[in-house]
Amino acid sequence: MKSEYDELLDRLFLAARSKKPDTAAIEEHFETRLMARIEEQQSKQQLWFAWSWRLVPWFATIVVIVGIVSVIYDPLRSSDLFTAFDNGHEEYMTTSLIAGD
Amino acid sequence: MNVINNEPSDEIVIQDIRAGNTEAFVQLVRKYKRKVFGLAARFSRDADDLDDICQDVFIKIYENLGNFRGDAPFEHWLSRITIRTCYDALRSRKKEKGNVPLESIHYSLEDSAIGINQAAEVALNFLELALAQLRPEDRLVITLLELEEKSIREIAEMTGWSQANVKVRAFRARKKLKQLLEKQYEK
Numbered sequence: 564m565k566s567e568y569d570e571l572l573d574r575l576f577l578a579a580r581s582k583k584p585d586t587a588a589i590e591e592h593f594e595t596r597l598m599a600r601i602e603e604q605q606s607k608q609q610l611w612f613a614w615s616w617r618l619v620p621w622f623a624t625i626v627v628i629v630g631i632v633s634v635i636y637d638p639l640r641s642s643d644l645f646t647a648f649d650n651g652h653e654e655y656m657t658t659s660l661i662a663g664d
Numbered sequence: 665m666n667v668i669n670n671e672p673s674d675e676i677v678i679q680d681i682r683a684g685n686t687e688a689f690v691q692l693v694r695k696y697k698r699k700v701f702g703l704a705a706r707f708s709r710d711a712d713d714l715d716d717i718c719q720d721v722f723i724k725i726y727e728n729l730g731n732f733r734g735d736a737p738f739e740h741w742l743s744r745i746t747i748r749t750c751y752d753a754l755r756s757r758k759k760e761k762g763n764v765p766l767e768s769i770h771y772s773l774e775d776s777a778i779g780i781n782q783a784a785e786v787a788l789n790f791l792e793l794a795l796a797q798l799r800p801e802d803r804l805v806i807t808l809l810e811l812e813e814k815s816i817r818e819i820a821e822m823t824g825w826s827q828a829n830v831k832v833r834a835f836r837a838r839k840k841l842k843q844l845l846e847k848q849y850e851k
């Protein structure tokens with residue numbers, strides 16, 4: 564059974580439905596504003612894209628420099644597992660590793 | 665049939681847009697802006713907010729047109745994106761909930777003395793304030809159901825929620841609105 568407030572709510576909805584929002588004024592030149600915003604977004608994206616490509620040579624240079632430095636200043640190899648493999652002590656190192664020494 | 669009343673079909677226009685024709689996109693916007701504005705106006709606070717929501721809708725359309733498979737009519741896809749954008753807008757302003765005094769407008773059953781247009785205006789304002797007190801998902805459902813007169817199935821399709829979920833939200837929204845009305849009348 565519908566209460567008084569159900570009825571009132573239905574009336575409210577009915578009245579609100581009868582009044583369609585008038586958006587004609589805001590719709591004017593909407594396409595122009597929209598296209599301007601899209602173009603602005605695209606130009607921003609293009610700027611980022613262009614910058615990322617411009618930075619590529621710098622990153623490549625850094626990689627080369629790091630490579631050269633690592634070859635020149637090669638630190639003495641310690642007794643890590645991979646060095647042990649290189650030196651033929653793999654059996655000893657594997658046993659140590661498994662035993663937890 | 666691709667051409668009706670000298671107006672190219674949506675499929676042709678979409679193909680043109682995908683080929684990089686921005687003028688075709690403007691044509692699509694012109695065709696559907698009324699529909700988008702009409703729907704978004706139910707959820708926006710003011711003209712600027714409405715303009716922003718509608719721009720967001722069409723930007724999403726522009727950016728995701730490549731994902732539109734064409735299984736369903738373009739209009740359905742557009743409605744779904746519009747609803748999703750409106751829902752996002754409602755969620756983003758959730759913090760403002762309860763800030764608007766409902767007492768500022770009094771709607772009465774006995775308000776028959778005022779004209780129909782004026783009554784509709786008052787009802788709309790009152791409802792707008794009352795709807796602002798609801799949770800975004802409840803507001804979305806009750807607005808589509810009662811103001812846009814969509815069916816439960818249509819709302820479920822538009823929102824991607826189950827029909828049972830939509831029914832529960834509609835029930836919850838209505839209950840809350842009734843409580844608000846009761847409070848108003850107690851005062």
